[in-house]
Amino acid sequence: MNDSSWGAPSGAPSGPGYAGPRLPPDPGSTERAAPTGPAYDAFRDVPPQPMPKPQEPMPSAPDPAPSRQKKNAGRDLGAAIGVGVGLGVVILAALFVVKAVFVGVIVVAVVVGLWELTSRLRERKGIHAPLVPLAVGGTAMVVAGYVRDTEGAWVAVALTALAVLAWRMTQPPEGYLRDVTAGVFAAFYVPFLATFVAMLLSADDGPRRVLTFLILTVVSDTGAYAVGWRFGTHKLAPRISPGKTREGLVGAVAFAMVAGALCMQFLIDGGIWWQGLLLGLAVAVSATVGDLGESMIKRDLGIKDMGTLLPGHGGIMDRLDSLLPTAPVVWLLMAVFVGAA
Structure with missing residues (x-):
């Protein structure tokens, strides 16, 4: 087979559909250059179309009636009920078995409450209310209120306040007034008010x-x-x-x-x-x-x-x-x- 079988020598195309070499367009002319490149379809004079993007999932439709949603109780009701029932059983058992046992329950609640309060004051405000004299004095308040009624409770309050003042003196004077004020407040807020429960019990x-x-x-x-x-x-x-x-x-x-x-x-x-x-x-x-x-x-x-x-x-x-x-x-x-x- 010779080269003429393609109708033209290589490098010089010819034939009925050949119009001769195509020159680049004149810069001043409006003629558009023929598109070239591997993505060009020679049988359709249209530019290549972009590949379609993957379809994104449709967003979920919002709740058409949010007002009909159930109200949230704001806490774990199951745990709250379980703990409440457990505490109730312990309290009732102590209350009706031996009075002194229930006094011990009050003391435990007071000491733990004082620990929580003084810990939060220290962590959040840098206030160092002395826990040891508060715990000892709070225990004395509850027991004195049960044994000696209001007179014993007031004496224990006074002694607890004095102990707070003295205990804080072992530390530097900076913040002394702030710390002892918080300590006296804690003494009245937790153990003194709890003492009235012990006085109720003494009847x-x-x-x-x-x-x-x-x-x-x-x-x-x-x-x-x-x-x-x-x-x-x-x-x-x-x-x-x-x-x-x-x-x-x-x-x-x-x-x-x-x-x-x-x-x-x-x-x-x-x-x-x-x-x-x-x-x-x-x-x-x-x-x-x-x-x-x-x-x-x-x-x-x-x-x-x-x-x-x-x-x-x-x-x-x-x-x-x-x-x-x-x-x-x-x-x-x-x-x-x-x-x-």
Whole structure:
């Protein structure tokens, strides 16, 4: 086979469709240069099309009705209920077996509460409230209140404050006033208020008085939580505790008044149902004030809970917040209604 069989020698194409060599376009001409390159289709005078991009997954459609989502309780209810029931069993067993055992339960709660409070003050504010004199003095307050009533409790408070002042003197003077002020505050806030529970216990029907105190406080908190979670729309103190509502406070008052009437009528010797209504109202108010008070402390410290000892609840102080200020209120009203002894 010779080269003429292709119709033209190599390097010089010829044939009917050949129009001669194509010169580059004149710079001033509008004629477009023929596209070249491996991606060019010689049979179609069109530029190559870009490869299609992989199709991205469609974003999931938003929930069309977010308002119908269930409200979040804000904590692990299973753990909270389990821990609450466990604590209740321990407390009731100690309360009705031997009074002295329940005094020991109060002491343990006080010491752990003081440890949580002083630890958070040190970590978040650099305040070194001395724990050792507070723990020893707090134990003395509770025992003195049980044995010698209010007189013994006040003496123990004075001695605890003096011990705090002296203990802090072993350290440099910088921050002395700040530390001892926090120490005296802690002594009044935790062990002194808890001493009123021991004084309730010292009465002849002490276990039933303490049981009434615990029932009313727990029922008040439960009523506030249940009603507020279901119907709450109006904030009670948004700058302190955004989760609390006025509807929840109404629920706390209603639940506590009903429980108070039943407890005074059937548990307390000489008690009358209408006294229980007043007692329940006072407990609902004091428990709410106590809860808000600790919320203020935690907001100032920039923390959510005082501790992590109790799953679903936080720390011991997160459970004592409403109990501590309620104890003197119940003790006082019990003394007015049926006597201190």
